[in-house]
Amino acid sequence: MKLPVFKQMHYVSPSSFNSHQSCEFLTYLARLAGYKEFLQDKQGIAAAIGTAFDLFIKDKIERELSLPRNPELNLAYMLKTRIDEEHREVAEKTGRKIAKAYIACGLLEPILKFRGDVHVDVELRTIHLGVPIFGILDLALDDLPLDWKTRGFSKSSAYPKKGWVKRWDWDLETGSLKNRDENPKPDKYHLEKVNPIWAIQMLFYNWCLGRKQKHYVLEEICHHNDIISFARHEGSISEEFETSISEKLVVMWDNITGQMYYAEIEEPSPSKWTCEKFGFICKAAHLCKYYENTLGREDRRGDYE
Numbered sequence: 357m358k359l360p361v362f363k364q365m366h367y368v369s370p371s372s373f374n375s376h377q378s379c380e381f382l383t384y385l386a387r388l389a390g391y392k393e394f395l396q397d398k399q400g401i402a403a404a405i406g407t408a409f410d411l412f413i414k415d416k417i418e419r420e421l422s423l424p425r426n427p428e429l430n431l432a433y434m435l436k437t438r439i440d441e442e443h444r445e446v447a448e449k450t451g452r453k454i455a456k457a458y459i460a461c462g463l464l465e466p467i468l469k470f471r472g473d474v475h476v477d478v479e480l481r482t483i484h485l486g487v488p489i490f491g492i493l494d495l496a497l498d499d500l501p502l503d504w505k506t507r508g509f510s511k512s513s514a515y516p517k518k519g520w521v522k523r524w525d526w527d528l529e530t531g532s533l534k535n536r537d538e539n540p541k542p543d544k545y546h547l548e549k550v551n552p553i554w555a556i557q558m559l560f561y562n563w564c565l566g567r568k569q570k571h572y573v574l575e576e577i578c579h580h581n582d583i584i585s586f587a588r589h590e591g592s593i594s595e596e597f598e599t600s601i602s603e604k605l606v607v608m609w610d611n612i613t614g615q616m617y618y619a620e621i622e623e624p625s626p627s628k629w630t631c632e633k634f635g636f637i638c639k640a641a642h643l644c645k646y647y648e649n650t651l652g653r654e655d656r657r658g659d660y661e
């Protein structure tokens with residue numbers, strides 16, 4: 357369907373690409389029709405802890421390597437502005453503990469000893485196949501992207517995803533650290549087989565960094581039972597996956613910017629997975645007649661499970 361554009365998109369980020377893949381109509385409302393409030397979900401405790409961990413580790417890297425930084429954007433200021441007040445106390449306490457355990461595992465050491473250029477919170481931009489793209493990367497070691505993922509810190513637990521090459525388990529009760537190194541099997545799993553959303557994000561970074569081989573390092577920090585696991589994933593992304601994402605990106609950009617005042621938006625097909633992800637109803641549901649006429653109708657909820 358053709359819908360009027362009130363505010364044009366200037367670039368595509370991994371999150372806008374993924375949200376477009378999941379529901380074009382929601383992307384339209386949030387990014388082309390001016391409903392900015394639909395852009396971000398409320399920060400949950402898991403995201404707050406992940407942010408606190410990130411900030412402690414990045415601060416440590418910047419201090420140890422004497423990286424240039426804006427003195428106004430110091431750790432205290434970042435913790436205050438990046439974490440919602442309702443979670444700040446718990447997130448700071450837990451994030452600090454996890455950061456200490458991460459350092460105790462020796463995971464920070466290779467970063468601090470890296471001989472090339474280390475950049476923290478890198479803003480990346482490029483034009484990929486005619487599409488302007490943008491992303492903010494946790495860490496670049498020369499041109500190798502490294503990202504941290506924290507999972508399992510809310511109600512449900514999370515175990516490291518398959519394919520990790522190194523892993524440490526930290527027992528919260530006893531404080532013991534167990535090294536569970538497995539033989540690295542590079543490329544046994546391409547990243548898209550581990551998690552396609554992560555693979556899309558890493559593809560964007562690789563494109564921006566101009567890498568021919570699409571490589572990555574991802575470190576997962578997962579909470580399960582009374583254990584926190586640190587799992588390192590390294591490897592590549594397949595050419596087939598890259599081609600299919602490139603094609604989708606070009607079509608998305610053409611549909612959004614190809615006409616002067618209108619965007620071509622696919623009519624949504626509401627489902628529990630897209631509209632009620634993780635038990636939260638889409639923020640735009642009250643403006644969405646597609647939801648209202650289907651899932652939103654009490655008598656028809658079972659049809660869309």
Ligand code: SF4
Nearest residue numbers: 379624631638644647
């Ligand atoms: S309610 Fe569902 S179909 Fe409607 S905008 Fe949100 S995600 Fe899309």
